[in-house]
Amino acid sequence: MTVKQNDTTSTVDVLIIGAGPAGLMAANWLSRFPDITTRIIDKRNGNLENGQADGLNSRTLEIFESIGIYEMISKEASRMSEIAFWNPCPDTGRLTRTGCIPDTIPGLSRFQQAILHQNRIEKHLMDNTLLNSNGKLVVERGVSPETLKIDESLVDSQAAYPITLELKHLSDAESMPDESVTKVAGIKSGIFRSSLMSAEQEEALYKRDDDSRMEVVKAKMEGEQTNYVWGVLDMIPLTNFPDIRKRCAIHSAKSGSVMVIPQERNLVRLYIQLPQRVKQGEYLDRSKITADSILKTAQAVFFPYTLEASRIEWFTGYHIGQRLTSSFGKHRRVFLAGDACHTHSPKAGQGMNTSMQDTFNLGWKLAYVLRGVAKPELLDTYTGERQVVAKTLIEFDTKFSKLFSGKPRGRDGIEEEDTISLEEFHKVFATGNDSGMSIDYGDSQLVHKSKSTKQALAIKLPIGKRFFSAQVVNMASATSDQLATRIPTTGAFRLLVFPGNVAEPDLMLRLKTLAAYLDRPDTFLSKYTPRSSKGRDEIIDIVTIREYHSSPRGNLQLYDFPQPSIFLPHNYQKIFVDDESYHMGHGHAYDAYGIDKAVGAVVVVRPDQHVSLIVGLEDTDLLEDYFGGFMREAQDGGFPAELIPKMQPPAWETAPSEPDNNASVLRAQDIAVEKLVIA
Amino acid sequence: MTVKQNDTTSTVDVLIIGAGPAGLMAANWLSRFPDITTRIIDKRNGNLENGQADGLNSRTLEIFESIGIYEMISKEASRMSEIAFWNPCPDTGRLTRTGCIPDTIPGLSRFQQAILHQNRIEKHLMDNTLLNSNGKLVVERGVSPETLKIDESLVDSQAAYPITLELKHLSDAESMPDESVTKVAGIKSGIFRSSLMSAEQEEALYKRDDDSRMEVVKAKMEGEQTNYVWGVLDMIPLTNFPDIRKRCAIHSAKSGSVMVIPQERNLVRLYIQLPQRVKQGEYLDRSKITADSILKTAQAVFFPYTLEASRIEWFTGYHIGQRLTSSFGKHRRVFLAGDACHTHSPKAGQGMNTSMQDTFNLGWKLAYVLRGVAKPELLDTYTGERQVVAKTLIEFDTKFSKLFSGKPRGRDGIEEEDTISLEEFHKVFATGNDSGMSIDYGDSQLVHKSKSTKQALAIKLPIGKRFFSAQVVNMASATSDQLATRIPTTGAFRLLVFPGNVAEPDLMLRLKTLAAYLDRPDTFLSKYTPRSSKGRDEIIDIVTIREYHSSPRGNLQLYDFPQPSIFLPHNYQKIFVDDESYHMGHGHAYDAYGIDKAVGAVVVVRPDQHVSLIVGLEDTDLLEDYFGGFMREAQDGGFPAELIPKMQPPAWETAPSEPDNNASVLRAQDIAVEKLVIA
Structure with missing residues (x-):
């Protein structure tokens, strides 16, 4: 102008x-x-x-x-x-x-x-x-x-x-x-x-002050x-x-x-x-x-x-x-x-x-x-x-x-x-008295209600309505967080991945398959994010909420998650757990959103917090189709995953006093976890 | 200085x-x-x-x-x-x-x-x-x-x-x-x-800058x-x-x-x-x-x-x-x-x-x-x-x-x-790891632990330790409040009155008897509060937490409480209810503090939030003794209750369409209260 x-x-x-x-x-x-x-x-x-x-x-x-x-x-x-x-x-x-x-x-x-x-x-x-x-x-x-x-x-x-x-x-x-x-x-x-x-x-x-007259123009x-x-x-x-x-x-x-x-x-x-x-x-x-x-x-x-x-x-x-x-x-x-x-x-x-x-x-x-x-x-x-x-x-x-x-x-x-x-x-x-909660944006390029969407995977998150917060536990810090406070207004779309309990190998495999797609240089995350962005999460920010039951939370480390699309190295706000917290009870996020723990879901939330798309972890074509509807390919070649150095696990082979190379012993710190609650 | x-x-x-x-x-x-x-x-x-x-x-x-x-x-x-x-x-x-x-x-x-x-x-x-x-x-x-x-x-x-x-x-x-x-x-x-x-x-x-030397003085x-x-x-x-x-x-x-x-x-x-x-x-x-x-x-x-x-x-x-x-x-x-x-x-x-x-x-x-x-x-x-x-x-x-x-x-x-x-x-x-909670001030003029105190009346509020907050419901607004946020740091002592369920006439009578003492010009509240104070609650602030069960909360109005010591007219932060709230559940304040609902208690909290004295509603002599230990009589004659105009109930006799003078009909609005919860 x-x-x-x-x-x-x-x-x-x-x-x-x-x-x-x-x-x-x-x-x-x-x-x-x-x-x-x-x-x-x-x-x-x-x-x-x-x-x-x-x-x-x-x-x-x-x-x-x-x-x-x-x-x-x-x-x-x-x-x-x-x-x-x-x-x-x-x-x-x-x-x-x-x-x-x-x-x-x-x-x-x-x-x-x-x-x-x-x-x-x-x-x-x-x-x-x-x-x-x-x-x-x-x-x-x-x-x-x-x-x-x-x-x-x-x-x-x-x-x-x-x-x-x-x-x-x-x-x-x-x-x-x-x-x-x-x-x-x-x-x-x-x-x-x-x-x-x-x-x-x-x-x-x-x-x-002068001779001019104000022209009254009203729409x-x-x-x-x-x-x-x-x-x-x-x-x-x-x-x-x-x-x-x-x-x-x-x-x-x-x-x-x-x-x-x-x-x-x-x-x-x-x-x-x-x-x-x-x-x-x-x-x-x-x-x-x-x-x-x-x-x-x-x-x-x-x-x-x-x-x-x-x-x-x-x-x-x-x-x-x-x-x-x-x-x-x-x-x-x-x-x-x-x-x-x-x-x-x-x-x-x-x-x-x-x-x-x-x-x-x-x-x-x-x-x-x-x-x-x-x-x-x-x-x-x-x-x-x-x-x-x-x-x-x-x-x-x-x-x-x-x-x-x-x-x-x-x-x-x-x-x-x-x-x-x-x-x-x-x-x-x-x-x-609905307090603004009934606002429901209609079907459009931005809100996929009828086509290419799977409302049934997160039955309590109506597509078109605002995404609501549930309490989750941060995997890195064990603090209980309202998810909304961890995905605040930044301008990014949120791709919320609910992979279920990834301590089970087949569910981890699904997550790794999705991640492999997201890591590719020719797919939507890499393609639509300009290389000049502050980070690969600036336009589409992927946050994972894993479900947790029976197996210790500590069994998996952040570096066990696929990098960089799921665990962005050194960023501790990407992976959360649907788990009991020390001070605030259990958020039951999967239940709150109506997501089946064995099936999981991927929920796309717009920058203004409205739910836009719900698909399964395999539905990368539907994600591609959604973002392709209104996004433009970055002119600078996009932001491929390879630009981000991965966090490597510790070099166990050089660790002191190491008795053998048995992997189960290598993770001794994991199985020793216990919650000593002092009352 | x-x-x-x-x-x-x-x-x-x-x-x-x-x-x-x-x-x-x-x-x-x-x-x-x-x-x-x-x-x-x-x-x-x-x-x-x-x-x-x-x-x-x-x-x-x-x-x-x-x-x-x-x-x-x-x-x-x-x-x-x-x-x-x-x-x-x-x-x-x-x-x-x-x-x-x-x-x-x-x-x-x-x-x-x-x-x-x-x-x-x-x-x-x-x-x-x-x-x-x-x-x-x-x-x-x-x-x-x-x-x-x-x-x-x-x-x-x-x-x-x-x-x-x-x-x-x-x-x-x-x-x-x-x-x-x-x-x-x-x-x-x-x-x-x-x-x-x-x-x-x-x-x-x-x-x-000059020739002076800094003298190092350390305690x-x-x-x-x-x-x-x-x-x-x-x-x-x-x-x-x-x-x-x-x-x-x-x-x-x-x-x-x-x-x-x-x-x-x-x-x-x-x-x-x-x-x-x-x-x-x-x-x-x-x-x-x-x-x-x-x-x-x-x-x-x-x-x-x-x-x-x-x-x-x-x-x-x-x-x-x-x-x-x-x-x-x-x-x-x-x-x-x-x-x-x-x-x-x-x-x-x-x-x-x-x-x-x-x-x-x-x-x-x-x-x-x-x-x-x-x-x-x-x-x-x-x-x-x-x-x-x-x-x-x-x-x-x-x-x-x-x-x-x-x-x-x-x-x-x-x-x-x-x-x-x-x-x-x-x-x-x-x-x-006690997070500062074990601090327990000893017996003194300010903290009556051994003499003139009745710890048993509020068994979970240890005298000498900090007063902790419980959720209560504001009587005037029905909002759920953490009591601590309603008695913030102002410099006032808090005299927290727990009278039980004052819908029962004998418990209301006890509260009125206490109030009559507090209203007197020669007793501690009037005596130690300078007439020049911003309000009669500036030095000793009385807050009442009534217990509520079975009888409707609306049965009593603020003007039914003794004025001005218990209900300070037009001040809606003086009376709270231990009741279920609409959005935050029930605070169970009496239970949290270990106060028997049939017996009640008066808890004195210092300006820095430590519990100082616990007595019964009749123990005005112990309250007098406590404040007399360290307070000075106001030189300007104190703040007698009579300085404060009372809130009068509505003039029902002049109300329109009034069928008779039967008191139970006069309170028609009270018995009609119902919670129409719309889900």
Whole structure:
């Protein structure tokens, strides 16, 4: 891309416009590839300080673990465990707790949903991006794109820069609205950037130093907007409502609905149905929505429980509405993600998650194509995969919002218009409570569902869904590890080999046969990995999880495994054991993945953690076919196995005090292993 | 303390000399008390970059969790799970693995021992100290204490500054030895600050810009030094030795011993017994010890396994020796901690742990006395408690080092001088493998072991040992929490109340009777907490863990608990339930602590997490007696309960649609609770 600014012209491989969660996740991916030049700009001149999104579903937390920021975020976040439903008691009409469900369905993920303000998420994404890029990739703030031109005659040329973008460096006044808009009665307001204002109204808040006018260009989005208006308060409450530290859905008999979200730092977010209504296409007088008026409405819903605020940190309002773009990209050169292609109401807590997951899907594909490792067609899977996710979300949000805006059905059970039954509410709530786990990418060049795949070999690892972690034991160190933490986000495909118990010679032979194929200079691992890579595991990383029973774990040494494709010499993170650990019990990984120990499997996991292909150890043709579908042969001759010196076993013949050459004695240290557990 | 520097004179409450782990842990404590002025100085002008200590035992990791740095350290550290013993095979004489034990005895702690270089530990301690102190408390580097004077006539006056210290700001040349000493053949060397040099030799390495001479003052330390010399290498090895990622104790038949410590960033530390011997009182020619010569010695021990280094990051050498000061403090004004009062050999990995644990014991006591909350006599417990720990460590290290320096006993089992048997070795190893958990502070004003205490009420919580965490469920949020994370290091004593199942009226009555005592203005909680405190829980923080069975958890609301001593209004971290959680199983806290559910207990935990007192719910006289022993009455009248407005239950009489005043109907929301688990 060609970038013009201040009379200078430069080029960049990737320019990210907008440093919100979607933009930052894209930057985080690209920061891992030092050979790609990346910039990220944002027209606003400061980080968000308050408000905006706060919900983190389990899938996002898994991604955070994989990119290395989970620990810090989890330490700051408010965890949620229970959802309480409050409704008018059928007998008394009084607000009553009618049910509780766990907030994350037990067993879905190792992580439960949590709450942390968007500005902290952005901070940790930026810190990690800075670290990955050795301090190079930072957000350029107060920088606005003015014009964008695409030279369509160049879009298919890999070496060309077909896109020209003009950037403007904004002054402080240009890059932030006046405080009279961002702060109302001393309380920070988010209304200036909410759906209560039109794009034109919002842009009018930003001053322009020169005579130029800001051209408002928004991607065409289609969708519906209801006439319901909701308010949001981030506050420290003083209340006798018992469930103020739980996620609650409260429907009062006559005063509307509230959703309670317990946040970090003792804050609580309330989503409050407001009495205002707005007609289609119109916008509300924003002065009517104040923190005080929202709080008053909430108090009526909570009654007879009391609700006061010891502090209100932020407030905003929004229309309930859902909109979706018809396309997520153009010419495999320009891509939309996050709020730029799907907007909806915030109560389901899905917006920030979906936005980050959009670019977690996109980032590595951009890198693969830019580096020439994969064909440009790979990028088509971005729209194919994420548009379905966005559509499902929009549909869910429409239903979910309606449930919140409707009145609870009375005790007589008569179906009035706009009333909802408890059963219906619980059912829809549960559907949305999947924590991002139901996302299932369809059949494509990247996800082999119907053709050339053997789902039955790992029956509990659905192809298309995200790979989940099981605990394994590291063969070299005997530490118990969550497998996910050993195959973190690096940009590599993972080829997970489950060979069964290789202490049995026939199973070891199968593994050696597979390895011999992988070691060949003319097959996919060697062929698609550029010789210039940091290591032979940079593009396709092979990790073996052996099954273990009865025979001592110590019977085999690392150098007994085929090198370099299975045991990459001196790399102790390649071979794991499905075994009992000293401190964390047994992970039962084969059982967790539904892999038969006598049969084994090879599981291919994409760089963004989705299961792509499952085959048997003999199915090298299917592996070849899979990678051949979208990879490009390395131009530098690839990375043959012979480039890596093997680790040799000890020179036993020269060992001291050696009585004879009997092999069983040569391995004396192996049979002497015992676990002396001292209690 | 009066501080003179550059012709200016200032005062400071606490001056910490030396920003190593002991000094930084002291600073970390004091950073939590904004009303105490603290400075920390170090004569060296840069952080450590390499080498030095690296072992973290489980107790230290528990402390890190409590002060808030565990997550970051754990993410960087190398975990250890297994210790492998390698010895000459009795039959072949060849190096053989003779046994394996878990590196942290399972069940000792939630945390297993880990390895991370001292400079990273110091970084995280400093970052956290900076955060706690709002950016105020930073290490002043290149600052050296020149003279220290104590005015003994003033030491007992609380308001006086009896100590005068002169500080010198050093130039770069003065604060760091020349690179010819810190780097040998391109490899960073730690010998310039090792036990291979005398204090005088070490001081001579630092230039002085003026004519002044550095006076070498070391606290008198008594102890022994053997003639054994060891080398240390931090390296990335290339080896076929199978256990290079485990902690190993290797005894070769003829070439000496090696201990292997797997470090972070693929580094491995080797402790290598060197052929050199040094007579008592003499020092070695340091040029004889190079990274290369140490590696050569290690190679002989590993034979026939190969050992090369792809990189050596740091090396050093040391004499095996143990020394201990006779006193840890003077006049309750000057205190020694860490290396200043106990030095020994590094192989047991205890030095950095013990140093940090010294000041984790001391810091809060200093703060209590300086703030006038406790009597100065409290400080006497520092020496009383830590000197025993240091003595035990020194004794263990003497034995442990001897085992490593001795030759393995031959297969004939004849007890030659300087030979050791495998059994003996394993036994001593296991003793030292307690991971800091056996530390047991003796009977004192702070730890009531013999008098006025009822150990039998919580039989698995030994008085004097550290309080361990069990999982509980937060009553307000239903999240499962490790209790330790809910009672982190703040400086408060914790009064943990285990009242049993208070859904039973007689048990609730006992709790209310205890609360009524605590609420009184003339009893210890009100009396010893200054009215100026941030909250009534600042000095003595009461946390209740109720037992739960059969009756629904939701049957009781927070406002049903006595306020403010048991339920501090609007504070949702005061009441927990020993209950099944949605995602993490059941903590069985009462069982873990050995508390009878029908009897209950009150457990007092010191600010540094050691169990101090165990009594029954009726034993208010014993609690009064305990705190009366060392606390001082607040001069501002204390913090009576009446200062805190109570949370009132909802005004049910004004609730809408209310059919009658029947109390059982008033709580309709309570009996309707059900867990709708959706699978």
